[in-house]
Amino acid sequence: MCLAIPGKVLETExxxxxxxxxxQFGGIVRTARLDFVPEVNVGDYVMVHxxxxxxxxxxxxxxxxxxxxxxxxxxxxxxxxxxxxLASETSYR
Amino acid sequence: xxxxxxxxxxxxxxxxxxxxxSRATRPWVLMEICGGQTHTILRYGLDxxxxxxxxxxxxxxxxxxxxxxxIIDKAIAIALLPGVILASYGxxxxxxxxxxxxxxxKARGADVRIAYSPVEALKIAHANPHRRVVFLAIGFETTAxxxxxxxxxxxxxxxxxxxxxxxxxxxxxxIRALLRSPQNRVQGFIAPGHVCTVMxxxxxxxxxxEFAIPIVVGGFEPVDLLEAILMLVKQLEAGKACVENxxxxxxxxxxxxxxxEILKEVFEVADQKWRGIGAIEQSGLQFRPxxxxxxxxxxxxxxxxxxxxxxxxxxxxxxxxxxxxxxxTAFGVxxxxxxxxxxxxxxxxxxxxxYYHYRxxxxxxxxxx
Numbered sequence: 001m002c003l004a005i006p007g008k009v010l011e012t013e014x015x016x017x018x019x020x021x022x023x024q025f026g027g028i029v030r031t032a033r034l035d036f037v038p039e040v041n042v043g044d045y046v047m048v049h050x051x052x053x054x055x056x057x058x059x060x061x062x063x064x065x066x067x068x069x070x071x072x073x074x075x076x077x078x079x080x081x082x083x084x085x086l087a088s089e090t091s092y093r
Numbered sequence: 094x095x096x097x098x099x100x101x102x103x104x105x106x107x108x109x110x111x112x113x114x115s116r117a118t119r120p121w122v123l124m125e126i127c128g129g130q131t132h133t134i135l136r137y138g139l140d141x142x143x144x145x146x147x148x149x150x151x152x153x154x155x156x157x158x159x160x161x162x163x164i165i166d167k168a169i170a171i172a173l174l175p176g177v178i179l180a181s182y183g184x185x186x187x188x189x190x191x192x193x194x195x196x197x198x199k200a201r202g203a204d205v206r207i208a209y210s211p212v213e214a215l216k217i218a219h220a221n222p223h224r225r226v227v228f229l230a231i232g233f234e235t236t237a238x239x240x241x242x243x244x245x246x247x248x249x250x251x252x253x254x255x256x257x258x259x260x261x262x263x264x265x266x267x268i269r270a271l272l273r274s275p276q277n278r279v280q281g282f283i284a285p286g287h288v289c290t291v292m293x294x295x296x297x298x299x300x301x302x303e304f305a306i307p308i309v310v311g312g313f314e315p316v317d318l319l320e321a322i323l324m325l326v327k328q329l330e331a332g333k334a335c336v337e338n339x340x341x342x343x344x345x346x347x348x349x350x351x352x353x354e355i356l357k358e359v360f361e362v363a364d365q366k367w368r369g370i371g372a373i374e375q376s377g378l379q380f381r382p383x384x385x386x387x388x389x390x391x392x393x394x395x396x397x398x399x400x401x402x403x404x405x406x407x408x409x410x411x412x413x414x415x416x417x418x419x420x421x422t423a424f425g426v427x428x429x430x431x432x433x434x435x436x437x438x439x440x441x442x443x444x445x446x447x448y449y450h451y452r453x454x455x456x457x458x459x460x461x462x
Contacts, residue, residue, distance in 0.1 A: 037349075
């Protein structure tokens with residue numbers, strides 16, 4: 001439950017007051033909320049937990065963690081499903 | 094050591110284990126708090142790689158496992174009400190309450206859905222304005238800010254058909270309770286890396302000096318855990334008791350301030366019951382009065398439910414590190430991940446499930462075959 005997946009921030013967007021990013025986890029791209037890492041820039045690596053980035057990490061560490069999680073089979077269960085949209089209210093409707 | 098052979102940093106791991114063996118001049122009992130760390134230890138056989146002087150005991154840090162059965166019963170009662178959609182993290186659906194679980198409620202016709210993130214539950218509420226959507230929100234300090242922001246966002250969006258049934262637990266009060274127990278054997282703690290990513294090190298520094306016990310914040314990979322163990326052994330052998338940070342790539346001393354702010358905005362610290370352990374003072378989070386409209390406990394006027402644990406389940410002893418899963422007579426026989434008696438067998442991060450999955454499930458009967 002407390003695992004976090006490292007990913008690379010590809011783009012960031014302010015969606016109705018919420019900071020949202022497209023984040024690449026290995027070969028997979030998903031949406032993640034960046035509210036807790038407002039200082040983040042495109043190209044940075046973040047640790048994502050239940051759809052929210054909780055910290056910034058450096059690239060080499062991110063790659064290492066990703067490999068381990070994949071080996072553990074934990075990657076799939078920690079990644080959001082593809083259709084998940086974690087953006088603001090405007091996109092719900 | 095076949096599990097370690099699969100791990101590409103096996104050489105580093107072995108070197109660390111050797112260093113630990115050469116430093117340890119007497120037996121030490123260490124506890125990792127986090128269930129994710131327990132999983133890594135069992136998955137890679139780190140406990141078997143370590144010298145016999147180092148005993149690892151597994152702590153109560155699986156939020157799925159310590160969620161009280163009463164909360165599961167309440168979630169089931171809510172899910173079975175007409176017009177309700179109940180959403181939660183996937184692991185929660187199989188957790189046994191006193192009589193049933195959410196999967197069985199779903200089979201009986203309840204609309205129970207898995208949400209990867211609390212924001213997904215908000216999305217379900219927006220998409221179903223005529224249904225009442227309840228998110229069963231559990232977690233340690235790692236998950237609580239995401240749950241908090243969902244409530245904050247619901248309030249901002251004036252989302253009237255959304256509420257949360259919460260069961261949040263905090264690590265430092267649990268460490269304090271373990272250390273105050275007369276039965277305590279733990280001499281050093283590996284603190285959970287992602288909880289500390291959010292909350293920082295301050296509280297752990299206080300614990301280290303209050304109880305004169307070394308605490309090292311550790312990551313989740315085999316090398317992280319071995320390094321954290323080495324740091325603990327060095328402190329113990331030198332008679333030191335301070336907080337150190339092995340997981341520097343994610344954890345800053347002050348933690349994640351925006352996450353801490355949203356926690357404070359939405360929740361306040363409260364007494365909390367832990368499954369298998371009982372009530373621990375000031376060890377949980379409850380909604381502040383301003384968020385009462387999003388508290389499923391108030392929205393659904395539920396009777397308080399008291400639940401007794403199955404007599405055969407020794408999860409209380411396991412979650413406090415006093416017994417191992419294999420000490421349980423039901424382990425692997427009457428209690429398996431498919432038919433769990435207690436919560437530590439449900440989640441992959443529960444100590445019992447980790448022992449079961451990673452080669453520790455040889456029961457006396459099977460061993461004779």
